[in-house]
Amino acid sequence: MAPVERARQSDLRERNLAAVLALVADRTAGAGAASAPSRAGLAAATGMARGTVSALVDALLVGGLLEEVPPPPRTGAGRPAHGLRLSGRRVAALGVELGASHAVACVRDLTGAVRAREAVPSIDRTGPPAQVLAASAELAGRVLADARAQGLDVVGGAWALPGLVDTGAGTLRLAPNLGWRDVDVLTLLGEHPALHGLPLAVDNEAALAALAELWHPGEPADEAPGSRRGASFVLVTGEVGIGSGVVLGGRPLRGERGWSGELGHVTVDPAGPRCGCGASGCLEAYAGQEALLARAGLAGGGADDLRRAAEREDPAALAALDDAGAALGTALAAAVNLLDVDAVVLGGSCAPLAPWLAPPLQRELERRVLRARLLEVPVRVSATGADAAVMGAAALVLQGVLDAPAPLLSA
């Protein structure tokens, strides 16, 4: 009925290490710096015995995942506690984004800080996929070398790709914007000498952008005290196409194969304009970059042109944005009705256009989301910038470390 895996004794330890690590990560990220938790505080928060926590923390300290910060602010009587926080000294992760025309790679340490980064503004993708992937591997290799020179141990890498990515098999099944189909990305990358021995993963760029949003340090006391634990939202990423990433209960929603979140091809109006996918009235045909610019009379322009046109209150631009916002609202209402997420977040090229997109979007959500009369659906603007997908790719690997730290402790 349900996939219940057996557990061995070492899984216990693994899980409790992860619980300690998650709690430290949450506390350090949630409030300001000074709130580094102590062993005793962790024991109280988790319910574990103080001795057990001490043992777990020691293992994480020698493994270089945690570090002690001398004395946190003195409070009352009693022996002062040693503060604990994630250590950015050892563990790091590689993220690579391969977009329609650009490529970026970065290495983030366990605290999430970017320690190395390089962008290639315009990647030559006239060659076959293998060649383009090799170019991205070269880029990754340079960033890796930079990080390793800083003493970082890069434990894995993830590639953010546009299109339907089969996360299990590690293949890119369909990428209209790249013109690729059935490319075995993981195998091709694994053969590249610059990435030798590095565990790799691939995922959809929108799903990873959503993960980046979840990892973003911002929003201090924005929500419930638990900060980003249990956050749930749909992040819309409008680049060439429109995608979305769903986070439910603080975890990315993957779907059966990793093909979830295809918001761009949700139908807004079945009798609407033709879409590149073959159907009609898809969201992309209203709010996709190309369609949006064409409707604003700016065909061939860029997102910046549209923003400037809207700023000087150009009527065609305002009308196009209003229509696009309404279309986004209709599609996102479907997503909220189906998924019951807390909020909608505008990311990618939608973020700078939010002042014009959000009002009609919000209006449609209020009308079309059944639960809106009980609980409003807030529309937020993404806190992450243009690098969301790369940041998320690295975060994917880091999340893996936080979830299963044990393998890093024995070595």
Added chain:
Amino acid sequence: MAPVERARQSDLRERNLAAVLALVADRTAGAGAASAPSRAGLAAATGMARGTVSALVDALLVGGLLEEVPPPPRTGAGRPAHGLRLSGRRVAALGVELGASHAVACVRDLTGAVRAREAVPSIDRTGPPAQVLAASAELAGRVLADARAQGLDVVGGAWALPGLVDTGAGTLRLAPNLGWRDVDVLTLLGEHPALHGLPLAVDNEAALAALAELWHPGEPADEAPGSRRGASFVLVTGEVGIGSGVVLGGRPLRGERGWSGELGHVTVDPAGPRCGCGASGCLEAYAGQEALLARAGLAGGGADDLRRAAEREDPAALAALDDAGAALGTALAAAVNLLDVDAVVLGGSCAPLAPWLAPPLQRELERRVLRARLLEVPVRVSATGADAAVMGAAALVLQGVLDAPAPLLSA
């Protein structure tokens, strides 16, 4: 970043008990009766030591969750194995469905067999919610007495309700078809003497119908060998309104509060007919029972009238069904695009109409689901009948037992 709970040693045992139980359930349900697994087989399948499995099985045997079946078919040399299967002798669960006009209660034993059932064809819901709920509690009390007279230990009960159910708080927040709002169902039921001491839960009827579908014994070698493990589908339940339940990776998708799956209010055409919810062009305005009958020229009739009209090829009925099927397809395409489920299942009053609904539905899915060109989206007809929601309600409790059997073993 993520809700990682600490684990104690007893959780290890709990989980391994659940693993054994799930494997037995899966084997007994998946193939025919004769494939009852042995202790040794379970050890091999789980990877646990034979001694450990023996200990776990013994605990489940004395707890009455498993039973031995004398000798499974002889195979080769060696000591013959004792077959194991779920026992229907002790543990059972209560399910109650409270629909717009009817109520049903049943008790299922751990094997899923219905051991007691009673339906009230027409419930008087002119009174306040507390009174209607009390009537359902009386109904439940009679079924409970029947089950207890058979020696069953009913370990919990679940109520299937139409509308937005807050599963965490145990309240029905909004039920247009009942005319209820913010009813604290769990508290009201808990006060009723007939249910004294019984742990109760509430959930949305469509979500529970999907669970029933997942639990349904049918489909022998329909899919992958793992039978229903990891199944993923959207089940459409068309009764008065249209709802849906989502199963992803063999588990129901709940959403943040339990309000997921509101397919009925996904927009099919923003310029479409007005819906009772206040918006326009919702799926319910096309394929809801009332709208469907009205379009077929059968206003005031029932689902059977429509089926008969379709059978005699009444043009208005056929046209209405074709439109409804296409609308269902548009809305379900959004669901598949967003969730990446394997299949679509027609249930409730859609099931008998499937011969007419499925073709246009399938057509729209093929057009509008982005992944359809890679992997088709099969449309199936639900194997469960009109009792899907009650069956699912009981299954919810039983699933809880399978997931956490330990509490039943000490007593």
Added chain:
DNA sequence: GGCATAAGTTCAACGACAGAACAAATCAGT
């Protein structure tokens, strides 16, 4: 009747957490 084979049981060992006793480091008050 004896041997091979596989299932099930028993038992010592090990890994991990729990709880209590203990040592360490600070503050408050005299």
Added chain:
DNA sequence: ACTGATTTGTTCTGTCGTTGAACTTATGCC
């Protein structure tokens, strides 16, 4: 400055649960 209260962190013993191997049991085959 000294003493006691207080809280943190460590150490140690006990318990729980799994592991792996040795052992017993039951059957088929020769």
